[in-house]
Amino acid sequence: MSKESSKKEEQGITVKKSENISEWYTQVIQKAELLEYTDVSGCMIYRPRAYAIWEKIQQFLDGEIKKLGVQNSYFPIFIPEKLLTKEKEHVEGFAPEVAWVTHGGNSKLNERLAVRPTSETIMYDAYAKWIRSHRDLPLKLNQWNNVVRWEFKHPTPFLRGREFLWQEGHTAFAAKQEADKEVLDILELYRQVFEDYLAVPVILGKKTEEEKFAGADYSMSAETLTPSGKAVQACTSHHLGQRFAKSFDIEFLDEKGNKAYPYQNSWGISTRSIGAMIIYHGDDKGLVLPPKVAPLQVVIVPILFDDSKKKVLEESAKLVKQFEKAGISVKLDNREGYTAGWKFNEWELKGVCIRIELGPKDLEKKQAIVVRRDNNKKEAVKLDDIVKFASKELEQMQKDMFEKAKKWMSENTVHVGTVEKLIEAVNQHKMAVIEWDKAKNRIDEIKEKAAGKCLNLPFKEYFMIDKEDKEYAIFAKSY
Amino acid sequence: MSKESSKKEEQGITVKKSENISEWYTQVIQKAELLEYTDVSGCMIYRPRAYAIWEKIQQFLDGEIKKLGVQNSYFPIFIPEKLLTKEKEHVEGFAPEVAWVTHGGNSKLNERLAVRPTSETIMYDAYAKWIRSHRDLPLKLNQWNNVVRWEFKHPTPFLRGREFLWQEGHTAFAAKQEADKEVLDILELYRQVFEDYLAVPVILGKKTEEEKFAGADYSMSAETLTPSGKAVQACTSHHLGQRFAKSFDIEFLDEKGNKAYPYQNSWGISTRSIGAMIIYHGDDKGLVLPPKVAPLQVVIVPILFDDSKKKVLEESAKLVKQFEKAGISVKLDNREGYTAGWKFNEWELKGVCIRIELGPKDLEKKQAIVVRRDNNKKEAVKLDDIVKFASKELEQMQKDMFEKAKKWMSENTVHVGTVEKLIEAVNQHKMAVIEWDKAKNRIDEIKEKAAGKCLNLPFKEYFMIDKEDKEYAIFAKSY
Numbered sequence: 001m002s003k004e005s006s007k008k009e010e011q012g013i014t015v016k017k018s019e020n021i022s023e024w025y026t027q028v029i030q031k032a033e034l035l036e037y038t039d040v041s042g043c044m045i046y047r048p049r050a051y052a053i054w055e056k057i058q059q060f061l062d063g064e065i066k067k068l069g070v071q072n073s074y075f076p077i078f079i080p081e082k083l084l085t086k087e088k089e090h091v092e093g094f095a096p097e098v099a100w101v102t103h104g105g106n107s108k109l110n111e112r113l114a115v116r117p118t119s120e121t122i123m124y125d126a127y128a129k130w131i132r133s134h135r136d137l138p139l140k141l142n143q144w145n146n147v148v149r150w151e152f153k154h155p156t157p158f159l160r161g162r163e164f165l166w167q168e169g170h171t172a173f174a175a176k177q178e179a180d181k182e183v184l185d186i187l188e189l190y191r192q193v194f195e196d197y198l199a200v201p202v203i204l205g206k207k208t209e210e211e212k213f214a215g216a217d218y219s220m221s222a223e224t225l226t227p228s229g230k231a232v233q234a235c236t237s238h239h240l241g242q243r244f245a246k247s248f249d250i251e252f253l254d255e256k257g258n259k260a261y262p263y264q265n266s267w268g269i270s271t272r273s274i275g276a277m278i279i280y281h282g283d284d285k286g287l288v289l290p291p292k293v294a295p296l297q298v299v300i301v302p303i304l305f306d307d308s309k310k311k312v313l314e315e316s317a318k319l320v321k322q323f324e325k326a327g328i329s330v331k332l333d334n335r336e337g338y339t340a341g342w343k344f345n346e347w348e349l350k351g352v353c354i355r356i357e358l359g360p361k362d363l364e365k366k367q368a369i370v371v372r373r374d375n376n377k378k379e380a381v382k383l384d385d386i387v388k389f390a391s392k393e394l395e396q397m398q399k400d401m402f403e404k405a406k407k408w409m410s411e412n413t414v415h416v417g418t419v420e421k422l423i424e425a426v427n428q429h430k431m432a433v434i435e436w437d438k439a440k441n442r443i444d445e446i447k448e449k450a451a452g453k454c455l456n457l458p459f460k461e462y463f464m465i466d467k468e469d470k471e472y473a474i475f476a477k478s479y
Numbered sequence: 480m481s482k483e484s485s486k487k488e489e490q491g492i493t494v495k496k497s498e499n500i501s502e503w504y505t506q507v508i509q510k511a512e513l514l515e516y517t518d519v520s521g522c523m524i525y526r527p528r529a530y531a532i533w534e535k536i537q538q539f540l541d542g543e544i545k546k547l548g549v550q551n552s553y554f555p556i557f558i559p560e561k562l563l564t565k566e567k568e569h570v571e572g573f574a575p576e577v578a579w580v581t582h583g584g585n586s587k588l589n590e591r592l593a594v595r596p597t598s599e600t601i602m603y604d605a606y607a608k609w610i611r612s613h614r615d616l617p618l619k620l621n622q623w624n625n626v627v628r629w630e631f632k633h634p635t636p637f638l639r640g641r642e643f644l645w646q647e648g649h650t651a652f653a654a655k656q657e658a659d660k661e662v663l664d665i666l667e668l669y670r671q672v673f674e675d676y677l678a679v680p681v682i683l684g685k686k687t688e689e690e691k692f693a694g695a696d697y698s699m700s701a702e703t704l705t706p707s708g709k710a711v712q713a714c715t716s717h718h719l720g721q722r723f724a725k726s727f728d729i730e731f732l733d734e735k736g737n738k739a740y741p742y743q744n745s746w747g748i749s750t751r752s753i754g755a756m757i758i759y760h761g762d763d764k765g766l767v768l769p770p771k772v773a774p775l776q777v778v779i780v781p782i783l784f785d786d787s788k789k790k791v792l793e794e795s796a797k798l799v800k801q802f803e804k805a806g807i808s809v810k811l812d813n814r815e816g817y818t819a820g821w822k823f824n825e826w827e828l829k830g831v832c833i834r835i836e837l838g839p840k841d842l843e844k845k846q847a848i849v850v851r852r853d854n855n856k857k858e859a860v861k862l863d864d865i866v867k868f869a870s871k872e873l874e875q876m877q878k879d880m881f882e883k884a885k886k887w888m889s890e891n892t893v894h895v896g897t898v899e900k901l902i903e904a905v906n907q908h909k910m911a912v913i914e915w916d917k918a919k920n921r922i923d924e925i926k927e928k929a930a931g932k933c934l935n936l937p938f939k940e941y942f943m944i945d946k947e948d949k950e951y952a953i954f955a956k957s958y
Contacts, residue, residue: 040559105577105631
């Protein structure tokens with residue numbers, strides 16, 4: 001047993017989430033086998049358990065954007081320096097963080113190549129070739145790819161790194177109102193990814209002029225405050241106006257035969273989203289995953305004794321087949337040399353939504369023990385009913401996790417009347433809501449005294465209870 | 480009409496495939512909107528019509544490798560120079576073609592970073608951390624990603640470029656025979672991609688020592704001769720033995736508690752495959768796509784006159800719904816301002832498998848005209864039967880295209896008894912089969928006199944009619 005118990009010590013999270021959330025997060029990331037560090041600071045390995053979550057997000061979002069007429073494509077990772085620098089505001093935003101390729105084999109290149117930090121410039125150079133007539137519009141392309149931003153801040157797994165995975169959508173329309181509408185349609189899809197899939201509540205709103213995307217007319221974002229007391233900008237949807245079209249000479253003949261510039265959008269959601277979800281839902285035992293994005297929803301742990309082993313395994317195998325038939329992902333953990341308790345700990349650490357324990361005594365009663373990961377609810381359920389029961393619990397768990405997170409964020413959001421109160425709240429790791437007029441000239445002061453920033457100016461449906469004509473802003477510390 | 484006819488001139492392929500296949504290929508790539516050139520030589524844009532073909536390949540292959548227990552993951556694009564150089568043969572193979580990142584923002588990096596040409600080194604550095612016990616094996620990871628090889632040869636769209644998309648599978652086993660088996664299992668899946676999806680016949684075999692992967696014990700490949708008279712190496716499946724395990728200190732305790740090195744494989748298929756398919760099946764009108772990978776299988780072109788327009792469009796819309804219900808991708812081309820003939824040309828150029836023409840006279844007879852892209856077969860079919868008819872034709876088209884290609888390759892493969900005859904055959908753009916013993920010491924001469932190389936040593940099921948004990952080799956010019 002000494003080998004096993006030493007394994008158990010290594011296996012679990014050794015710090016409480018409430019005591020040191022930063023260390024807790026680092027341990028969960030590694031022990032739940034999500035990410036692995038490499039020798040290049042800020043560049044991490046997305047292990048299968050993390051990548052599978054990303055695949056679930058992709059599956060949903062890719063289907064939805066295709067319904068909107070968006071087509072997938074792939075543009076080169078290398079952007080010539082002269083292209084990157086074509087739009088002035090854009091290059092100022094990105095140049096300080098560009099990784100530069102200077103050599104191919106043993107030869108020095110004539111021109112440095114940027115490893116894409118985002119693809120506006122290389123895409124719109126091509127859009128200028130493709131868009132000639134109003135018949136070529138709207139043009140709606142998307143890429144699922146990797147991007148590099150050579151940040152010098154301390155990296156945080158998922159949330160701040162030098163390479164991440166995302167999708168970037170780039171669309172062009174003849175009319176501004178079509179583009180404006182799409183900005184919001186996409187933002188709504190992103191809200192669904194966060195709230196309905198990752199069970200993370202978000203606040204939609206408009207970025208301030210200071211915080212908007214480099215080169216955009218305006219930017220919309222989804223923001224969330226995580227239990228670390230730091231906010232995460234979950235995703236952004238930008239309206240670029242005609243600014244890039246003018247820089248890149250994207251012109252078309254409208255229906256009357258006049259030359260015009262199209263209105264453009266760009267929008268993206270990245271693997272950052274996974275980090276926000278982990279911080280929200282993980283607990284002292286490890287990862288807790290919402291069923292809709294969990295790579296593994298059910299694990300069956302048979303309790304094995306020599307005399308009943310065969311029967312228990314047979315019954316377990318039957319259950320596996322039933323779950324598979326119902327479209328629920330399932331694994332039978334019949335490994336030898338590990339105790340049932342060790343297995344329980346492992347699957348809790350890795351965030352499997354439902355554990356089913358099946359021993360000889362359960363078998364006699366034609367039942368199994370079903371345990372829910374998020375609330376530890378434990379119930380004996382008849383074998384005949386178990387798939388139906390688990391299926392309902394998975395649905396309920398998805399809802400419960402979101403409601404719990406929403407309640408938490410609401411409890412940690414405070415309305416303040418003055419910048420002084422705001423600084424106090426942000427320093428207490430809360431999210432603070434304030435009338436924008438009161439705060440907008442004191443951004444630097446808030447940054448200095450609370451290390452906080454304006455996340456966005458929320459849409460009317462948030463917070464706008466009595467003063468409908470006022471614009472509000474939310475502030476918090478952020479990753 | 481002058482505007483339309485000038486459009487038609489621009490629209491079509493202006494050179495015959497039989498007269499100048501290289502120029503024909505370049506035109507098809509661009510006019511069918513598959514790839515777009517950029518300012519970085521060798522880096523091309525994969526437009527939606529090309530990327531959708533890649534998605535079809537991914538969909539099939541991803542499902543199949545997951546059935547084999549392979550998990551998807553993502554490793555950083557940057558590989559520190561010291562890691563890349565850890566396996567001697569490997570680095571000698573790749574270093575001359577590496578794109579190097581030397582700066583992040585304005586800062587010079589301490590160590591140059593390679594943009595991954597392939598991921599063995601960065602993956603196996605992590606494998607050394609993850610593989611400790613026989614219980615950690617087999618480890619089977621895959622990535623769908625982009626890789627860069629800074630080649631100095633003239634680029635050819637899809638077939639030779641500096642950045643391409645692929646999957647790279649990297650597996651580790653306790654026993655050599657498990658690894659050996661997987662090499663062939665994967666090769667068989669690749670054969671299915673080529674023959675059953677892309678309708679491109681391939682010859683499976685072993686690469687020679689000279690041509691094997693840098694760092695492999697042995698390499699298997701699928702090779703095809705295209706109608707340009709040049710061969711394409713379609714994909715490779717390598718057994719790496721314990722070579723990388725020893726360089727990267729990947730060690731595990733076997734069941735008896737002894738230290739051992741795992742046996743490793745790596746295997747990949749890339750967007751090159753799409754190039755081979757285009758050259759095989761395209762014709763003087765443009766692209767011809769096998770139904771299983773065609774982004775669009777059916778296009779409906781209504782023949783519109785003022786008095787019957789409404790009825791014809793209504794009936795067309797009904798057909799669209801029926802096709803969608805049957806899971807066949809379909810588009811109704813109801814654009815104004817283009818003649819039906821112009822539309823026919825466009826969809827032929829873009830390789831839509833089946834065209835349906837529906838005019839008022841057809842409607843009176845409750846029929847439509849169905850035209851198959853590959854053989855121009857034209858038939859009047861009752862509207863009630865049309866989905867069933869088209870569905871069968873799509874299946875038949877897939878088979879016919881493969882059989883035609885197979886016949887062509889067979890007719891262009893010659894068995895030769897001497898190296899002199901081989902050089903003659905290769906110079907005539909044929910694929911030549913020869914006893915390996917006769918050729919193996921004259922590789923340089925063949926290279927010099929015929930610009931040809933040994934593609935592989937085919938498995939016994941190919942060509943081995945009478946001399947079962949002999950090993951054969953295939954030679955051709957290649958991309």
